[in-house]
């Protein structure tokens with residue numbers, strides 16, 4: 496009788512410990528790895544995410560990025576229109592298609608999300624946005 500009560504108490508303690516450990520695990524944010532690179536580049540907003548289209552994202556036509564390190568280690572990203580997924584807390588309020596912006600984004604080839612836009616600054620509308628090949632290689 497005494498033994499079984501002791502075992503029960505032990506099991507209860509183990510269960511409580513597991514519960515609190517599991518809870519801590521669940522409330523921890525996903526492991527934030529440091530970005531492998533951060534770039535700031537000029538571009539023009541082509542379109543904003545459309546709330547009616549899940550999965551749609553901010554599309555920006557960006558200038559050539561000479562020092563961009565691709566996944567295969569080669570240098571350079573030509574100008575192009577591509578999605579710029581927003582990091583948590585980055586707002587698009589006050590931005591519209593056609594705006595010239597300076598966009599800062601992080602790249603993580605070894606983890607997710609690969610591209611994350613961390614900052615968006617509006618530039619004067621007459622700011623030129625270059626198009627063409629990257630000259631990094």
Ligand SMILES: [Cu+2]
Pocket residue numbers: 557572573574575576577
């Ligand atoms: Cu690109």
